[in-house]
Amino acid sequence: MDKVVLAYSGGLDTSVAIRWLHEKYHVDVIAVTIDVGNEKDFTAVKQKALKVGAIKAVVLDGKEDFVKYFVFPALQANALYEGQYPLATALSRPLMAKLLVDIAQSEGAVAIAHGCTGKGNDQVRFEVGINALAPEIKIIAPAREWGMTREETINYAKKFNIPIPVTKKSPYSFDENLWGKSAECGALEDPWVEPPADVYTWTKAPAEAPEKPQYVEIGFEKGIPVTLDGKEMDGIPLIMKMNEIVGKHGVGRIDHIENRVVGIKSREIYEAPAAVVLIQAHQALEDMVMAKDQLRFKQKVAVEVSDLIYNGFWFSQLNRDLAAYVLSSQRYVTGSVRIKLFKGTSTVVGRKSDWSLYNLSLATYDKGDKFNQEAAEGFIHLWGLPVKTQAQIQLLKDKEGPLSLMGKTEEE
Numbered sequence: 141m142d143k144v145v146l147a148y149s150g151g152l153d154t155s156v157a158i159r160w161l162h163e164k165y166h167v168d169v170i171a172v173t174i175d176v177g178n179e180k181d182f183t184a185v186k187q188k189a190l191k192v193g194a195i196k197a198v199v200l201d202g203k204e205d206f207v208k209y210f211v212f213p214a215l216q217a218n219a220l221y222e223g224q225y226p227l228a229t230a231l232s233r234p235l236m237a238k239l240l241v242d243i244a245q246s247e248g249a250v251a252i253a254h255g256c257t258g259k260g261n262d263q264v265r266f267e268v269g270i271n272a273l274a275p276e277i278k279i280i281a282p283a284r285e286w287g288m289t290r291e292e293t294i295n296y297a298k299k300f301n302i303p304i305p306v307t308k309k310s311p312y313s314f315d316e317n318l319w320g321k322s323a324e325c326g327a328l329e330d331p332w333v334e335p336p337a338d339v340y341t342w343t344k345a346p347a348e349a350p351e352k353p354q355y356v357e358i359g360f361e362k363g364i365p366v367t368l369d370g371k372e373m374d375g376i377p378l379i380m381k382m383n384e385i386v387g388k389h390g391v392g393r394i395d396h397i398e399n400r401v402v403g404i405k406s407r408e409i410y411e412a413p414a415a416v417v418l419i420q421a422h423q424a425l426e427d428m429v430m431a432k433d434q435l436r437f438k439q440k441v442a443v444e445v446s447d448l449i450y451n452g453f454w455f456s457q458l459n460r461d462l463a464a465y466v467l468s469s470q471r472y473v474t475g476s477v478r479i480k481l482f483k484g485t486s487t488v489v490g491r492k493s494d495w496s497l498y499n500l501s502l503a504t505y506d507k508g509d510k511f512n513q514e515a516a517e518g519f520i521h522l523w524g525l526p527v528k529t530q531a532q533i534q535l536l537k538d539k540e541g542p543l544s545l546m547g548k549t550e551e552e
């Protein structure tokens with residue numbers, strides 16, 4: 141029998157998919173579950189896959205690679221899709237695609253299957269990634285093919301003795317990893333409705349957050365966070381600790397109407413406490429050590445990088461080129477940032493770096509001012525020369541005069 145590798149989450153859909161693939165395509169299923177820092181009992185997930193009929197079930201720990209090759213480069217880029225979403229789910233998919241391909245090749249599988257529906261971005265990311273890495277491997281998307289409603293899926297599960305999660309069914313669809321959690325569906329589909337309190341599981345409601353502010357100090361080396369409150373920490377524990385501390389203060393909630401790859405707008409509720417504050421701190425440090433033109437340019441790169449991560453183009457050469465730029469830009473992004481967390485807000489209250497371009501003797505209004513104020517006169521003369529020249533020839537001769545610039549029209 142041919143073998144198919146299935147990206148297995150342990151949930152109802154992918155469990156049903158194990159059986160469905162067997163019935164429909166007469167294949168043996170190898171279930172692969174990738175740990176990117178989701179809170180899950182992976183032993184139970186593995187056992188469930190076998191119980192439901194997989195011939196083999198593998199759990200891979202992808203956390204190290206996820207942080208090193210995906211999360212931290214995204215942080216260095218300050219990647220936020222549409223300026224808001226730190227891309228947790230999106231970043232995990234190309235890593236999963238790579239690991240699924242590795243296993244499919246070593247097992248001699250003919251196809252890779254995933255549980256995505258036809259409406260989301262994840263199908264795009266998985267398939268573009270798999271097609272890039274192994275064009276010979278076929279892709280099967282059971283949930284896109286089987287046309288079953290939720291009800292019918294449950295009946296299918298009952299028929300084949302597939303355990304249906306007994307825990308009170310959440311009305312939401314969640315996806316989570318170290319970099320953040322996403323929630324969709326249920327009450328969230330009405331964009332006028334405030335997200336019900338039970339959507340949030342990583343962050344405290346700001347009103348219930350501690351009455352006293354907490355300060356955290358994050359130390360960066362070349363754009364990578366390496367210390368927390370002066371203590372050296374590896375990436376994974378640092379991110380986990382940040383999620384905990386920041387979440388406790390009610391920071392990291394994002395309510396985003398986003399533009400999906402497949403052309404629809406969707407309302408997404410994210411919780412990404414560590415991501416939000418680390419990006420904020422990283423940016424604050426960059427503000428201090430990078431020149432104005434570098435900062436301006438890097439903002440544009442951040443938009444490009446975010447779009448291509450979101451759109452599933454991780455394995456494109458453009459991503460590689462931009463990654464090289466981003467890495468190079470981080471040479472002097474070493475220093476510390478102090479953040480104050482308080483009832484749903486996080487504020488940068490201090491930054492320092494040996495590479496700081498902030499020069500007190502140039503910035504001060506107090507004693508010790510080294511700024512040559514007289515030079516300002518000549519500077520402004522030349523700086524404003526094009527505006528002055530043009531005004532004399534055109535603006536001052538307009539019959540409606542300079543006020544036309546203020547939105548006054550001829551009729552008025």
Ligand code: ARG
Nearest residue numbers: 229230261313314315322408
């Ligand atoms: N909208 C987000 C994204 O496209 C989150 C997707 C969550 N995925 C999921 N299978 N629930 O990255």
